[in-house]
Amino acid sequence: MEVSEASHRVIADLLEARTGQHMSEGRRWRVTTALAGLFREQGISNVDQLACMLAEPGTEDLSKRVVEALLNNETYFFRDRAMFDQLAAKVLPDLARKRFATKRLAIWSAGCSSGQEALSVAMLILDQPGLWKDWTIDIVGTDVSEKAIEAARDACYSQFEIQRGLGVGQMLTHFEETPHGWRAKRNLRTMVRYRQRNLLGPVEIAERFDLVLCRNVLLYFDPVRREAAFDRLAGSLRPDGWLLLGAGETALGRTTRFRPTEGHQGLFVRTSEHEAQQRHVITHGARRVARRGSS
Template identity: 65%
Template sequence: MSQPVTASEASHQIIADLLEARTGQHLTESRRWRVNSALAGIFRTHGISNVDQLVCLLDHPQAGDLAQDVVEALLNNETYFFRDKPTFDQLPGEILPELAERRRNVRRLSIWSAGCSTGQEAYSLAMLFAEQAGRWDGWTIDIVGTDVSHRAVAAARSGSYSQFEVQRGLGVTQMLRHFEETPQGWQVNENVRRMVRFNQGNLLSGALPSRVPFDLVLCRNVLLYFDRTTRTEAFDRLAGAVMPDGFLMLGAGETVVGQTGRFAPTQHRASFFEPAGASGSRSLRKSA
């Protein structure tokens, strides 16, 4: 005989359903242990001590802002500059030169960082171009970052990072070249910021970023929080956002194999995938 569902279990399920409805993220049993710690700030703000009380507040007709605060608190915004460096190193060495050859007539590259969090990924991309300024002279580089979190997007737009944040993934030379130290923190230089813009957006719903399709889409460590059905939907959306001869970059350990028929692996290029049926990566395969 099954055990009855307790009030707390029911409340945790309501919170999980809220997160999934707003973001598509599936709050698995293995992630539920962190709910109380993630919501501790909200508990303090509202003078409550547990999820059951929070659910009662969420039931109020005017609880829209609180619901958004709950969702934002539960999102995993873990990121840092040049995350998964071996994967990132493939961009200036192989992927971007290949795209430059394909776009030599238009001299423009459009890149989307989907699930950009607080902006380090998008700014890392811009730094790659800034460090090869001569190679990209006369080109238009447009990098757009989107995230479901309003707070993360606001932080990304500010371009200001703490000492701890800039030290994660950046060497001293890069810090001094691309940032200025201010009383508020380390501020991204204008020559990097001008290539990047940020918008709040949900990968699964609403309009895609205005400049689609993109030559390169980064969607790293986002899909792993979706269940299989939602992941399939996300791949379908991403397929509509990538040029037929463009690339999709996933996180380390993520793959399209067994997940979708919309993309295929790019041989010997870990974490890079291409639209199914595309012939654009032949030269990459030959060079492998």
């Protein structure tokens, strides 16, 4: 059954309002599949009917469930392994030197989904005990999805989930088998704290981090929201900290707040305020020229 443009717009606007995510034409194909379970629960069969229900008063709970269903929570341990190798070989030793005087390290996993990314970083640290002896390590995982944060806090994974990205040695070292699945051991679980948080929402706390991982999140934003997200990330990162983006993401040409590090995929550092202003002038000047040329 063909779905009306108006109904798709209702769903897309709801997702964008709640999460900042833009539903491009390329993402529309998965809407019906993602909402299939909700259709069955509500006794309906298509997006048009759902859009009509959302127009009724008192549908806040339904709206939340629609958004949850549409969010892509795909993740696994050590996703894009080469990037975690960079963290272990370059970024974490660099931060160990820079923060040696205070022996305090703060890390933010933005868009942490069900916790595998944040726990992967924690495992890197636990696997380098000599480097981090007597340090205070604070890892924060945030995600817009309430269900994802609940799963992350539980830190219990199915056989399929635990085998995605983990070798047998890591699995047995850092997890224990329970009747409900493989649960992160206490020393690993307590390294990470989780919050439900919208990357574009109001700033609840003025934390500053030494390392921020924001992978496969910004690709769902339109250019305006993506630039706002980069501003938020820059404001949350210490001047000499590191930003790690996803394998298919870049800050180049998207923001003046970050510049890439040569020879390292996905790794970016903050630009100075002076450099950011210069980049802003150059970037926006180029855009004006391009607009005049196309008119």
